[in-house]
Every structure is written in C-alpha cells, then in structure tokens.
Amino acid sequence: DPKIIQKPKYLVAVTGSEKILICEQYLGHNAMYWYRQSAKKPLEFMFSYSYQKLMDNQTASSRFQPQSSKKNHLDLQITALKPDDSATYFCASSQERGIQDTQYFGPGTRLLVL
C-alpha cells in the first residue's frame, strides 16, 4: 500500500485557473514538505511544515499556498496558474524535522498548464 498518496497523478489546467494538489501520508510523520521539479531542472524546495505549522517557505510567489487540514495532510493550492508552473510536484514527509530525519517522497503530481 502506498504510504504517501498524491492526487491527482496528472493534471492539465488552463492559464489563470486554480488547482489544488492533494497529499496524504500514512507514515505517522510529523513533518511534511512540497517540492517542485520543472523539466530538465533540479528538485526545488518549496515549503516545509511541522505539526501543521509552516516552518519554511522558499516560494517567492503567493500564488502557492499550502494547506494543512489534518496532521497527515498537506495540500498545495495554486492560483492564477501560468505555463511556467508546469512541473512535477512532489510531496514528502519525515518523522520529525530532526537533523537525521530522512525525507520520504510521494509519487508526484504532474501538472501541465496550457
């Protein structure tokens, strides 16, 4: 059974629209993260949460808003979508945000903005 679920797997959106990417983890972890990987670019850290509190935000744009309704959920709302937002978005989690904690990644949501 998958331990980190990301929905949907694929998403096509039109420019200017709004989408929500879903992430749920069943590892009992207390820290969750969002990353983005655009085509032919390295993994890019976006947000980290610990016990449902925002700990770090490396995303310059306010169009990206994480939402944590439950301890094991960290959704990502993206508004006013642009073609440059096209990327694979990975959710990850770790037991805590301790120095030795390994991050476990979900399967990703591949977003295409037309």
Place this chain on the structure above:
Amino acid sequence: GDSVTQKEGLVTLTEGLPVMLNCTYQTIYSNAFLFWYVHYLNESPRLLLKSSTDNKRTEHQGFHATLHKSSSSFHLQKSSAQLSDSALYYCALSDLWVGDNSKLIWGLGTSLVVNP
C-alpha cells in the same frame, strides 16, 4: 550561509567504469548530516545513504560515501557503473536551523548517464 555544491551537472560514463559524484558543503555546525538521494526517471526521489560520522564509509546498494569533515566533502562512489544507475543524484546537508528543527539544503543535483 550553509550550502551544498555539486560541481558536475552531468556525468556520462561507460558501463563498468567507476563512478564518482562530487559533493562539497559549507556549514558552521559540526554535527551536520549529509545525504545522497537518488531520483530515477518517472519515480520519486529516495534516500540512497546518509552519514554524520567523520571518516566512516557508508554503503548502500553498491554505492558508498565517506564524510570528510576536514575537506567538507561527501563524494558518492561506486566501483562499477551499471546501466540502471542512470539517474539524478542529489547531495543534501541537514543541520540545526531553528531550535531543534533542522533544514535540509539541497545541491543542484548531478545527472548520471551510463552508456553501454
């Protein structure tokens, strides 16, 4: 500030040859953890190995790395590359940031391409 440098963006080699992917880091924290994550095409990134012990070799799935604090390096090596090793490899540094919380700082990644 803290940083991780992977100087090679792309490493191309022939199957059977040794692999060495460079990783150097900068931190003021003496007990930092260093990680290597591997990202295969169409899969999720996953941990390959990690270490915080100076001069101790860490091995996993045929790869190994030794943390050298004197030179701030954590190079990833493998004695003989396989076609299936083709992937993106990320080096990352974890050290204390706020209170007991850590922050993972990622390198830009090295794409390893192994040819027959």
